[in-house]
Amino acid sequence: MKIGYNIPAPQMITADVVREIEAMGVDSVWVPEAYGYDCLTPLTWVAAHSTRLRIGSAIVQMAARTPTATAMAAMTLDQFSQGRFSLGLGASGPQVVEGWYGQPYARPLARTREYFDIVRTVVAREVPLEYHGEFYSHPYVGGTGLGKPLKSIAHPLRADQPVLLAAEGPKNVALSAEIADGWIAMLLGPGNDAYYRGCLDEGFALRNAERRPAEEFEVITTMPVVVDDDVETAADSVREYLALYVGGMGARGKNFHYDVMARLGYEEVAEKVQVLFLDGRKKEAAAAIPTAMVEEVALVGPPAKIRDDLQALESTVTTTVAVLGDLHALRTVVECRS
Numbered sequence: 001m002k003i004g005y006n007i008p009a010p011q012m013i014t015a016d017v018v019r020e021i022e023a024m025g026v027d028s029v030w031v032p033e034a035y036g037y038d039c040l041t042p043l044t045w046v047a048a049h050s051t052r053l054r055i056g057s058a059i060v061q062m063a064a065r066t067p068t069a070t071a072m073a074a075m076t077l078d079q080f081s082q083g084r085f086s087l088g089l090g091a092s093g094p095q096v097v098e099g100w101y102g103q104p105y106a107r108p109l110a111r112t113r114e115y116f117d118i119v120r121t122v123v124a125r126e127v128p129l130e131y132h133g134e135f136y137s138h139p140y141v142g143g144t145g146l147g148k149p150l151k152s153i154a155h156p157l158r159a160d161q162p163v164l165l166a167a168e169g170p171k172n173v174a175l176s177a178e179i180a181d182g183w184i185a186m187l188l189g190p191g192n193d194a195y196y197r198g199c200l201d202e203g204f205a206l207r208n209a210e211r212r213p214a215e216e217f218e219v220i221t222t223m224p225v226v227v228d229d230d231v232e233t234a235a236d237s238v239r240e241y242l243a244l245y246v247g248g249m250g251a252r253g254k255n256f257h258y259d260v261m262a263r264l265g266y267e268e269v270a271e272k273v274q275v276l277f278l279d280g281r282k283k284e285a286a287a288a289i290p291t292a293m294v295e296e297v298a299l300v301g302p303p304a305k306i307r308d309d310l311q312a313l314e315s316t317v318t319t320t321v322a323v324l325g326d327l328h329a330l331r332t333v334v335e336c337r338s
Contacts, residue, residue, distance in 0.1 A: 001314055003337055004028035004322035005330050006058060006222045010042040018049040020327065024334050028054035030088070030222070030322045033061050035100040040073050047081035055081055058184055058222065058322065059090035059166040063101040067115045067136060068129070071122035074163075075156045083157055088184050088220075089115065090166030093250055109175055111135045116163065116179050124159045125152050164218065168256040170199045177203025181211070182218030185318070187245075187260040187297045189223075193316040195263060220320040224298040225329040227306065232291060234300035239286040242294065246270050247277025247285045266293050299323075299333065307336035 005026055007013055021029060029046050033039035043055045055077070060070055070089070077085040091097070091112055094105040114133040121129055128149035131138045139147030165176035166184035176183040177200040188196065204214045224241055228234035245257040252274065261270045269288065276285035299306045310333065313321065323330050 001310070001318060001337065002027035002320040003330075003334050004030055004054075004056075004220065004320050006030045006032065006322040006324045007042065007046075008032060008324065010037050010045075013042050013045055015049045017327070018046055018053070021330070022050045022053050024331055025338075026053065026330065026334060028056055028086075028320065028322070030056045030058035030220075032058050033064070035096055038064075040077065043077060043085070044080065047077065047084060052084075054084050054086065056086040056164070056220075057088045058220070059088040059092075061092045061096065061101070062089055062112065062115050063092060063097040063103040063105075067118035068122055068138070070115075071119045072152070072154070074119070074161060075123055075152070075154055078161050079154075079157045086162045086164060086182075087119070088164040088166055089119075090184070091172070093256065094254060095249075095251060107134075109171060112165065112172075112175065113179065116165075119163060122152055123156050123161050125156055126159075127151065160212075162212075162218075164220065168260055170195075173199040174203035177201070177214070177217065178206045179203075179208075179211075181216075182220060182319075185219060185221040187257060188219075188221040188316070188318065189296045190312050190316055191264050191296045192260070218319050219316075220322055221318050222322040222324050224300075225306070225323045225325040225333055226298070226300045227303065227325075227329050227332045228300070229302045231301040231305065235291045235294040235298075238294045238298045238300060239289045240282070242289050242297070243273055243277055243282060243286040246289075247274045247282075252278065261293065264293075264296055266296075269293060303332050303336055306332060310336050 003026055005021055031039040031042050039057045039060060046055050074087040091108040097103050097105040114136050118131055118136055128151040129138045130149040162181040164182040164184050165180040167173045167176050168186060173196055224238045226234040226237040246261055249257055258270045258274060272288050273285045294300060299309050323333050
């Protein structure tokens, strides 16, 4: 199992921090994107101040850019980092897609298929881009009539650059196994490993033989890590994080994080947390999360416990753990893994 580091805010990324992370023996650095900072600019900074670190977007939100713009950025970053960039893509949710980007959210899985097709076609650079789907059309139909199929003037460093899909719902997880080179997971742990293995197997059964073999498929999960001799104190630091995602990152009846915890057997807790959070009672929402629920999806407690929990993760589908926490937490995970 490889260890990565998820950097939630660009201001945390300094040259000294990047060098320290690389010196620890960390495999990769991942940067998310929500509705504030973009993820590609800080990844460029990380690439410029490192020599070995793999860099990955976790994730580029598809609604933020056309597929061709994303493909151009991916080729540029891969060239700039000399083959160290992995493109993580995700659909996000209706609140962000429609509220922030002003784009429709309908049929996200079908839209994702088309997006992947176009990105891969551009990066492969084998033929000019000519694509007419339900959501994207190249050349554009109904315009001046002057558009024509184009092929990137830039030659990619890697024509088969890895493209990963972030997913939480069962159909989307299956889609990652069908069309992507890896799955970027969230709220993943040994407790729901068997469920997601089934979803992935469904996708692998439909996987195109021309794609990387299933044996090379990656599963990358971001896990909060809090090191403290007292497990309850450590768990307290994660409760607010879970309350935000389970209670507030989505609408009532349309929250993918809520659904994950419900499948883990915490539906009553998730319902209570969501009601409290949406009612503005955020501290009460966090307090309603039991320690057992935290331990399902986070690494909390003293180093000895974290070492045991990491060993349990080895038996899941996870190949890389992207740690969400401070550098002390990251160092502890690296030492426990060793």
